[in-house]
Amino acid sequence: MLQLDAKIPGGPLETKWDRHRFDLKLVNPSNKRKFEIIVVGTGLAGGSASASLAELGYNVKTFCIQDSPRRAHSIAAQGGINAAKNYPNDSDSIWRLFYDTIKGGDFRAREANVYRLAQVSNLIIDHCVAQGIPFAREYGGLLANRSFGGAQVSRTFYARGQTGQQLLLGAYSALMRQVARGQVKMFPRREMLDLVVVDGQARGIVVRNLITGEIERHTAHAVVLATGGYGNVFYLSTNGMGCNVTAAYRCYKKGAGFANPCFTQIHPTCIPVHGDYQSKLTLMSESLRNDGRVWVPKKAGDKRRPEDIPEDERDYYLERIYPSFGNLAPRDISSRAAKRMCDEGKGVGPTGRAVYLDFRDAIQRLGQAEIEARYGNLFQMYERIVAEDPYTTPMMIYPASHYAMGGLWVDYNLMSTIPGLFVLGEANFSDHGANRLGASALMQGLADGYFVIPNTINGYLAGTKFAEVTESHEAFKESEAEVVAKVKKLLSIKGKRTVQDFHRDLGHVMWEYCGMGRTDEGLTKARKLVADVKAEFWENVTVPGSHTDLNQSLENAGRVADFLEFADILLLDALARRESCGCHFNEAFQTEDHEALRDDVNMAHVAVWEYAGEGKEPIFNKEPLNFEFVKLATRSYK
Amino acid sequence: MSSKSINLTLKVWRQQGPKAPGRLETYKAENISTDASFLEMLDIVNERLTLEGKEPIAFDHDCREGICGMCGSVVNGRPHGPQKETTLCQLHMRHFQDGDTVYIEPFRARALPVVKDLVVDRSALDQIIAAGGFISVNTGQAPEANSLPVPKDKADLAMDAAACIGCGACIAACPNAAAMLFTSAKISQLALLPHGRPEAAKRALAMLAQMDAAGFGNCTNHKECEMECPKGISISNIARLNREFLKAALASAEEIPAATKKE
Numbered sequence: 098m099l100q101l102d103a104k105i106p107g108g109p110l111e112t113k114w115d116r117h118r119f120d121l122k123l124v125n126p127s128n129k130r131k132f133e134i135i136v137v138g139t140g141l142a143g144g145s146a147s148a149s150l151a152e153l154g155y156n157v158k159t160f161c162i163q164d165s166p167r168r169a170h171s172i173a174a175q176g177g178i179n180a181a182k183n184y185p186n187d188s189d190s191i192w193r194l195f196y197d198t199i200k201g202g203d204f205r206a207r208e209a210n211v212y213r214l215a216q217v218s219n220l221i222i223d224h225c226v227a228q229g230i231p232f233a234r235e236y237g238g239l240l241a242n243r244s245f246g247g248a249q250v251s252r253t254f255y256a257r258g259q260t261g262q263q264l265l266l267g268a269y270s271a272l273m274r275q276v277a278r279g280q281v282k283m284f285p286r287r288e289m290l291d292l293v294v295v296d297g298q299a300r301g302i303v304v305r306n307l308i309t310g311e312i313e314r315h316t317a318h319a320v321v322l323a324t325g326g327y328g329n330v331f332y333l334s335t336n337g338m339g340c341n342v343t344a345a346y347r348c349y350k351k352g353a354g355f356a357n358p359c360f361t362q363i364h365p366t367c368i369p370v371h372g373d374y375q376s377k378l379t380l381m382s383e384s385l386r387n388d389g390r391v392w393v394p395k396k397a398g399d400k401r402r403p404e405d406i407p408e409d410e411r412d413y414y415l416e417r418i419y420p421s422f423g424n425l426a427p428r429d430i431s432s433r434a435a436k437r438m439c440d441e442g443k444g445v446g447p448t449g450r451a452v453y454l455d456f457r458d459a460i461q462r463l464g465q466a467e468i469e470a471r472y473g474n475l476f477q478m479y480e481r482i483v484a485e486d487p488y489t490t491p492m493m494i495y496p497a498s499h500y501a502m503g504g505l506w507v508d509y510n511l512m513s514t515i516p517g518l519f520v521l522g523e524a525n526f527s528d529h530g531a532n533r534l535g536a537s538a539l540m541q542g543l544a545d546g547y548f549v550i551p552n553t554i555n556g557y558l559a560g561t562k563f564a565e566v567t568e569s570h571e572a573f574k575e576s577e578a579e580v581v582a583k584v585k586k587l588l589s590i591k592g593k594r595t596v597q598d599f600h601r602d603l604g605h606v607m608w609e610y611c612g613m614g615r616t617d618e619g620l621t622k623a624r625k626l627v628a629d630v631k632a633e634f635w636e637n638v639t640v641p642g643s644h645t646d647l648n649q650s651l652e653n654a655g656r657v658a659d660f661l662e663f664a665d666i667l668l669l670d671a672l673a674r675r676e677s678c679g680c681h682f683n684e685a686f687q688t689e690d691h692e693a694l695r696d697d698v699n700m701a702h703v704a705v706w707e708y709a710g711e712g713k714e715p716i717f718n719k720e721p722l723n724f725e726f727v728k729l730a731t732r733s734y735k
Numbered sequence: 736m737s738s739k740s741i742n743l744t745l746k747v748w749r750q751q752g753p754k755a756p757g758r759l760e761t762y763k764a765e766n767i768s769t770d771a772s773f774l775e776m777l778d779i780v781n782e783r784l785t786l787e788g789k790e791p792i793a794f795d796h797d798c799r800e801g802i803c804g805m806c807g808s809v810v811n812g813r814p815h816g817p818q819k820e821t822t823l824c825q826l827h828m829r830h831f832q833d834g835d836t837v838y839i840e841p842f843r844a845r846a847l848p849v850v851k852d853l854v855v856d857r858s859a860l861d862q863i864i865a866a867g868g869f870i871s872v873n874t875g876q877a878p879e880a881n882s883l884p885v886p887k888d889k890a891d892l893a894m895d896a897a898a899c900i901g902c903g904a905c906i907a908a909c910p911n912a913a914a915m916l917f918t919s920a921k922i923s924q925l926a927l928l929p930h931g932r933p934e935a936a937k938r939a940l941a942m943l944a945q946m947d948a949a950g951f952g953n954c955t956n957h958k959e960c961e962m963e964c965p966k967g968i969s970i971s972n973i974a975r976l977n978r979e980f981l982k983a984a985l986a987s988a989e990e991i992p993a994a995t996k997k998e
């Protein structure tokens with residue numbers, strides 16, 4: 098069994114973080130340069146952590162898959178980042194941001210972590226502005242805010258529709274500044290393929306150089322994993338093509354607990370699927386729901402063009418069912434409502450799996466110029482893909498896999514169950530419970546990297562004895578041998594189907610049985626189907642080329658192989674959660690009006706899965722969630 | 736959306752490695768939906784090559800939403816292809832005709848050597864940023880965010896410049912393979928904001944020095960970069976860079992920091 102001590106500091110919520118920082122041991126400034134820290138990933142979490150740790154004087158080695166750290170998938174975030182500044186004077190506060198996040202997560206996150214997140218949110222905005230991030234401003238020169246899905250206050254800061262890009266370029270600039278100082282050594286185009294554990298401590302990683310194919314060994318005193326989310330387990334998602342579970346999964350196999358894998362978010366506003374050659378789904382930012390109205394025809398099977406459907410034959414179902422939140426209802430709620438409409442035959446578009454997002458009224462009210470100023474780049478993106486003009490014809494949207502709330506289990510220090518392995522950003526499970534609110538992932542990634550890890554890692558480094566470990570240590574040899582064997586195996590199968598083909602199959606199964614609506618029967622069936630896909634993969638996949646140079650098929654094959662194993666834990670977790678909460682919706686647990694039915698008596702816990710060896714069922718562990726400061730309430734957005 | 740299928744002949748640059756000779760190979764791209772993106776068309780061709788036991792065409796890509804800057808090839812002589820302000824991943828096949836022959840080649844510039852097929856090494860761009868494309872603020876030092884107002888027009892211009900995705904199309908488009916549009920976008924963004932002013936002079940000098948050191952050419956005002964930039968970055972940024980550089984060179988007796996060396 099895993100030791101799941103969350104190390105939550107005692108005392109009042111408001112002072113936990115301060116007290117904890119005071120209690121943690123410090124590393125004397127001149128001793129910091131004696132430590133080496135590996136950071137894997139250069140998204141908001143890894144980029145900000147690398148820069149901040151280097152600023153403190155640690156020697157940092159940073160790795161990413163892309164050719165440049167600036168291209169991590171954080172770059173694609175559009176809508177914005179939350180903070181509790183309360184600039185609009187609309188009654189926001191640290192407490193409200195904390196409460197909204199806990200409630201938005203359907204009471205399946207830790208109070209202490211979430212409170213800290215809300216506390217440091219304001220520091221993030223200060224820091225990013227000082228870095229030169231061109232956030233939107235009012236005419237008076239002060240920062241502008243907007244509201245975002247699931248919130249009734251305007252607390253979201255944004256840089257046009259490119260907030261993630263701007264925040265990431267800020268973190269990247271800070272990182273490159275440390276590269277120039279020699280404090281960070283940057284290793285792009287490297288894929289982490291194993292974690293090396295020595296005497297129970299994370300002491301390094303094994304990576305493949307994606308250009309030369311060489312397997313490299315890197316030692317460190319601590320490893321910080323910030324490798325993003327696993328949304329691509331559904332094949333089609335809003336994630337980048339390279340997003341993967343590989344690094345996290347290999348850590349799991351080395352003993353790190355995997356928490357709440359079934360908490361996966363399906364985003365309500367994406368461009369619908371249109372063909373099986375399709376490689377990804379494009380998100381249409383949630384901010385569009387501030388001005389767009391979601392509707393379907395009242396009559397099932399209505400094939401008229403949207404402009405021909407009169408007002409009284411349209412069902413603005415979000416406004417109807419959730420009058421107080423309307424089109425801004427949280428993601429899980431909106432996605433399921435869209436699915437329900439399509440299941441009832443009211444879906445639109447060529448496949449019947451889409452609903453309208455209509456700007457007609459907003460254009461009448463505000464004028465086309467204002468809508469263009471607010472959403473111009475998104476409208477353009479839509480028109481490019483769909484070849485229809487959203488200023489005149491309503492957009493068609495449908496939910497798509499978007500974000501992973503689940504991830505490696507971490508304690509309050511963001512340390513996993515393997516001492517010395519810290520996990521940040523989307524790769525950990527920590528702050529969003531069963532559902533993440535819009536504009537909170539950017540906040541969390543930067544909170545973890547800029548403000549949490551630079552504090553908590555000191556406690557570990559100062560309080561731990563380190564044996565001398567070099568790259569020729571037996572543990573490195575073993576890891577490398579395993580990695581090489583796997584690579585060679587993939588190349589040797591020479592079957593008849595492509596990697597992508599298998600990934601597509603996996604995606605179909607996961608989307609069908611483990612997407613927005615889940616049943617025990619479907620999940621059980623999916624386990625069998627996934628096992629079949631996996632078995633065929635290892636017999637019939639074909640991976641051309643060699644392992645001694647750039648081989649994108651090989652990279653992909655490794656990632657899909659890990660997704661195929663990981664998918665089973667996700668399904669198991671979905672089966673084990675005997676309730677519906679947030680994004681996890683088991684049809685057996687619902688209220689009369691189809692809302693999620695939580696079971697706070699038996700299910701208020703984090704489910705943590707532990708690797709039990711090849712071919713064995715993972716072991717279930719749980720961390721109970723104690724709510725001392727908020728009352729568990731039924732989540733209602735009506 | 737009305738979709739149909741088209742057939743194309745592709746002439747694709749294949750090159751096994753940085754030192755190997757390259758050549759154009761001919762492939763058929765058959766039965767391609769006009770709703771597919773250009774990269775999805777390449778995916779389809781690659782799946783077919785794989786099934787024939789051949790090595791697929793290597794090309795860089797990740798977000799497929801026109802924001803990460805990872806994709807980019809020269810299509811029919813133009814970086815990112817024929818559509819204005821569109822990255823290759825966002826270019827759709829409806830802009831091609833049935834029967835077209837399409838030439839696909841890597842970005843070419845001395846400072847961006849080919850790695851394999853359509854993949855190039857753009858690390859020289861990271862080095863330019865490392866030389867000064869930042870504001871020197873450590874985590875924890877920042878004052879309250881609203882303590883320094885920024886005129887909205889300045890913030891908007893800074894955002895226009897900051898929209899650069901670092902893909903390298905400007906360099907591929909430039910007859911001199913200069914990196915001026917890229918470099919000027921970062922210098923402009925930071926020079927326009929009050930937070931970036933204290934280091935403006937040092938930054939301009941350092942980044943330009945690194946640009947030269949990395950082997951990029953000089954700007955002689957061809958304006959091709961602006962034409963081909965998928966993000967519409969304006970060459971007015973180059974004018975701003977020149978002003979910053981002149982101001983810096985004239986006003987400051989400050990030493991030009993040594994450029995970070997290319998590894």
Ligand SMILES: Cc1cc2nc3c(=O)[nH]c(=O)nc-3n(C[C@H](O)[C@H](O)[C@H](O)COP(=O)(O)OP(=O)(O)OC[C@H]3O[C@@H](n4cnc5c(N)ncnc54)[C@H](O)[C@@H]3O)c2cc1C
Pocket residue numbers: 137138139140141142143160161162163166168169170171172173174175176177178260261287288289290323324325326335336337340341343344380499500521522523524535536537538539540542
């Ligand atoms: C389209 C889209 C829009 C979004 N919009 C918003 C928004 O408006 N607001 C919001 O708050 N959130 C948004 N999100 C969510 C948010 O962007 C992500 O959750 C967040 O950016 C993740 O950051 P990260 O640093 O954890 O990971 P990432 O940015 O995904 O970075 C992962 C890093 O790990 C590296 N890596 C991965 N695997 C390996 C490996 N095996 N070896 C080596 N390196 C590896 C990658 O190269 C990369 O550098 C959006 C997400 C998407 C997909």
Ligand code: FES
Pocket residue numbers: 795796797798799800801802803804805806807822823824825
């Ligand atoms: S793949 Fe990211 S910009 Fe084209």
